[in-house]
Amino acid sequence: MKTKITKINRKKPEEKIIRAxxxxxxxxxxxxxxxxxxxxxxxxxxxxxxxxxxxxxxxxPADNPLIVHICDEKMLAAVVKEIPEKAFPLMKKFWPGPLxxxxxxxNSIPDIVTAGGNxxxxxxxxxxxxxxxxxxxxxxxxxxxxxxxxxPSPTEAKHVYEDLKxxxxxxxxxxxTRIGVESTVVxxxxxxxxxxxxxxITSGEIKDMIGPVLLSTEKKEGVVRSPGQKYRHYxxxxxxxxxxxxxxxxxxxIRKYPKNRVCVITFTERKDLYxxxxxxxxxxxxxxxxxxxxxxxxxxxxxxxxxxxxxxxETPPKNGVGDALxxxxxxxxx
Ligand code: TXA
Ligand code: MG
Numbered sequence: 001m002k003t004k005i006t007k008i009n010r011k012k013p014e015e016k017i018i019r020a021x022x023x024x025x026x027x028x029x030x031x032x033x034x035x036x037x038x039x040x041x042x043x044x045x046x047x048x049x050x051x052x053x054x055x056x057x058x059x060x061p062a063d064n065p066l067i068v069h070i071c072d073e074k075m076l077a078a079v080v081k082e083i084p085e086k087a088f089p090l091m092k093k094f095w096p097g098p099l100x101x102x103x104x105x106x107n108s109i110p111d112i113v114t115a116g117g118n119x120x121x122x123x124x125x126x127x128x129x130x131x132x133x134x135x136x137x138x139x140x141x142x143x144x145x146x147x148x149x150x151x152p153s154p155t156e157a158k159h160v161y162e163d164l165k166x167x168x169x170x171x172x173x174x175x176x177t178r179i180g181v182e183s184t185v186v187x188x189x190x191x192x193x194x195x196x197x198x199x200x201i202t203s204g205e206i207k208d209m210i211g212p213v214l215l216s217t218e219k220k221e222g223v224v225r226s227p228g229q230k231y232r233h234y235x236x237x238x239x240x241x242x243x244x245x246x247x248x249x250x251x252x253x254i255r256k257y258p259k260n261r262v263c264v265i266t267f268t269e270r271k272d273l274y275x276x277x278x279x280x281x282x283x284x285x286x287x288x289x290x291x292x293x294x295x296x297x298x299x300x301x302x303x304x305x306x307x308x309x310x311x312x313x314e315t316p317p318k319n320g321v322g323d324a325l326x327x328x329x330x331x332x333x334x
Contacts, residue, residue, distance in 0.1 A: 003165050005157055010034065010174035013132045017172065022136035024170055025050075030057060032146040032160045033133055034174035035125040037098050037182050037199070038153040038297070039160050040069065040143030041168065042133070045079070048110035051142050055112070057167040060149045065115040066142040067100050067183070068122050071134035079122055079140050081106050084188050086210040093209055096126035098179055098200045102187040113142050119189050129174045145182060146171075152234045152297040152332070155180050159301060180294035181324050186213065198324035200293070234332040236300040238263070238308040242326075242333050244315035247273045253312050260309035265299050267292075267314065279306050283314075289322035296325060300332065 008017050021031045025042060028050040032041050041057065043050040045068045055062060068079055073091065076083070080103035087101055105120035114120050122140075125131065134141050145153040148163040157173035164171075184199030186206055194214045195203050206213050243249050247270055254262050254276045261278040267286040274280050281299045284291030303311045313329050316322045 001166055001169060003161060003168055003171060005161060005171045005173050007173045008129055010127070010129055013129045013174075018129075018132045018136050021133055021170055021172055025133070025137045025141065026139070028053075030054060030168045030170075031133070032154075032157075032164065032168060032171040033130055033143075034157075034172060034177055035069075035127045035130045035143075036177060037125075037179045038155055038177055039146040039157065039171075040125075040130070040141075041146035041160075041164070042069070042141040042143040044137065045069075045113055045140040045142035046108060046110070048112045051110060051112045054142065054144060057164055058144060058147070058149050060144065062112070063115045064144075065117060065121060066113050066144050068109070068113065068120055069130065069134055069141045069143050070122060070124050071131045072124070075134075075140055076122060079106055079109060079120055080104060086193060087188055089209045090186070090188075090206065091124075094201055094205075095124040096131065097124070098126070098183040099123065099206075100183045100185040100197075102185065102189055102196070104189055119187070121185060123183055127174070129172055133172070150233065150235050152236065152300045153182060155294070155298050159298065162301070176294070176298070178294065179290075179321070180297060181321065181328055184324070187216075190214075198327045200321045200324065202320065202323060234297065234300065234328055236308070236311060236332060237304045238311045240300075240311045240313065240329070240333040242313050242315055242329050250274060250312055250314060251276070257310050261307060262310045262312060263303040263306060263308040265296075265303075265311065265313045267316075270314070277312075278308065279303075283316065286317065289316055289320050289325060292316045293321045293325045296328065 100123040146160045154160045155177045160171050184201040185197035187194040196216045263279045264274045264277040265281045
């Protein structure tokens with residue numbers, strides 16, 4: 001299959017392009033499209049046969065459920081059995097936006113979407129291209145990140161192409177995504193709402209709206225609540241090391257690999273410090289976690305392009321989206 005990349009205006013998506021993309025999805029095919037977080041790989045969420053193609057293209061384990069994307073709250077009714085009280089303030093404040101909410105699922109959602117479970121993850125993305133595409137198809141769109149499973153999530157159309165070339169018919173190219181880490185996932189089907197994945201919207205912001213929340217790591221019973229969290233993730237080809245403790249610690253780590261190509265991902269302020277590194281990549285200024293989050297996954301792919309053996313990443317500050325970013329870096333390292 002030939003994979004076409006079509007440039008699309010991210011603010012005012014061209015009607016003709018959206019129509020062609022929607023047609024593919026309505027016919028049971030796959031389309032990769034930009035969201036504000038990362039690129040998604042979309043299929044008609046109501047057709048098991050279409051959704052199956054997502055798992056095949058990504059090489060995704062069948063026990064890892066997908067997020068269903070909607071364009072308005074009317075569509076939510078077609079997907080979920082009930083809307084718990086606490087969902088309303090979250091939807092009002094954060095939708096459209098980088099928040100995924102877990103609800104009890106409606107029977108119309110095929111088992112393959114939810115990996116057989118009775119809950120469904122739903123998100124209304126804040127991206128004109130994503131919204132226009134869902135609106136045009138008039139069905140909820142199941143979409144995981146548009147990468148091969150275990151590879152870093154795609155923040156540019158060319159990343160999707162690298163991973164899925166020949167496996168999908170169309171990639172809509174809306175340029176670099178704005179946020180760069182995947183949505184926050186909050187489960188509202190548990191007694192106390194539980195954050196299953198960190199993202200741009202912090203647990204503090206969610207607490208402010210609905211009161212106490214748990215982090216999934218705080219759960220004691222040892223069940224994996226969000227199957228996606230148990231797999232190796234965001235993995236570059238190189239060995240990745242997360243280093244805190246400033247430039248001395250980074251230099252010490254570089255010296256441990258004298259025979260290897262060591263790439264360092266660091267901050268603008270420190271870019272000239274690591275003379276012994278094979279290559280230095282910049283996150284942006286140290287006090288700008290938004291910028292660091294936006295660039296992290298694409299920097300991992302750049303290190304791969306340079307055939308890095310080892311990637312040393314300097315720990316970003318934990319505030320705001322920094323917390324979610326540290327989570328992604330740690331997973332890439334494990
Ligand atoms: O920002 C995003 O969320 C992007 C864009 C494309 O919207 N999508 C994304 O999808 O990151 P994916 O499939 O890469 O990650 C979905 C995560 C996985 O960790 C999965 O296990 C979890 O959400 N998930 C999906 N449905 C779930 C459910 N019913 N219960 C618990 N976790 C669920
Ligand atoms: Mg993913």
